[in-house]
Amino acid sequence: MPATTIAYQGAPGANSDLACRSVFPEMTSLPCASFEDAFAAVHEGRARLAMIPVENSVAGRVADIHHLLPRGGLHIIGEHYQRVVHCLVAPKGATMEGLREVHSHIQALSQCRTYLRDRGLVPVSHADTAGAAADVAKWNDPGIAAIASDLAAEIYGLTILARGIEDAAHNTTRFLVLAKEPVTPPVGSDTVTSLLFRVRSVPAALYKALGGFATNGVNITKLESYLVDGRFVAAQFYADVEGHPNERPLQLAMEELNFFAREVNVLGVYPAHPFRRAANQQEGQD
Structure with a gap:
């Protein structure tokens, strides 16, 4: 359905x-x-x-x-x-001593880089973690393992040789x-707004475009830039900001952004995940 x-x-x-x-x-x-x-x-x-x-x-x-x-x-x-939580999974009967290479998505391999290097295991990039697990099960070679979830190990009948092999505990x-259609949360709720915009390649263009967020007390939690169509003359920016577009502070900030930037595109207005608040509280304690 x-x-x-x-x-x-x-x-x-x-x-x-x-x-x-x-x-x-x-x-x-x-x-x-x-x-x-x-x-x-x-x-x-x-x-x-x-x-x-x-x-x-x-x-x-x-x-x-x-x-x-x-x-x-x-x-x-x-x-x-x-x-x-990344698991090192292999065909039944395989051992750590017999492993030669480990297949997984490039993200998973990079998240377990130290673990693999310390054990002399050769990382091999794969389309995705579960697909790597499926192939390891199909090959049934005790020298080849995958980095995947415990669910993938269960689905494809693999043995978990090690659990939690990611290099960082905060992974x-x-x-x-x-x-297909937007679902906008009510005003007054804990909200995130995601947007894209471009600025001209001139001095202080980004500074001016973002100035309204600072003067109106709107917190920008994420700001990334990347080239548009492979050209080096202008950048496109992705931003996550706290607040609802129908609340006065973000309204004013967006007005200033629209004045100094081009092609402002709101990708979504949605409830903030509780993880955000917990992370902010932890940062405040640190």
Whole structure:
């Protein structure tokens, strides 16, 4: 049933699949070969929502996502922070001593870089974590393992040789929940607004564009730049800001942004995940 289906990139058992099951346990998760396919599943009515990873606390930004978001035609309606626990999984009977190489998504490999290097294991990039687990099960070579979730190990009948092999204990991935139509939370709630904009390649252009956020007390929690169409003359910026567009502070900040920037595009207005508040409280204590 499309109305109760959520799409994600990867094979069954991927961390995106885990995120879907965690946030929407009543929905059926739909595996897709690529991020573009997950977007298409929503556009074509095969799924109501899509769960897309955008950044990781260890590996940083997920490649291509911020290029897909403005072109994808979907709206951000929520966010989710998923603690990532990587497992070293291998065919039954395999041992640590016999391993030669480890397959997984490039993000997972980078998140476990120290663990692999210390054990002399050769990392091999794969399309996704669960797909790597499926291939390791198919090859049934005791010298080849995968980095994947415990769910993937269960699905593909693999043995977990080690659990929690990520290099950082804070390893967390932020996901965005996307839909065909916007779902705007009420004014006064704890809200995040995500937007894209461009500035001219002139001195102080970004400073002037963002000045309204500072003068109106709007907190920018994320700001990233990247080139547009491979050109070096102008940059496009992705920003997450705290607040609702219908609240006065953000209204004024957006007015100033629209005056100094070009092609301002609001990608979504959605409830802030509780992880944000907990992280802010922890930072205040530190």
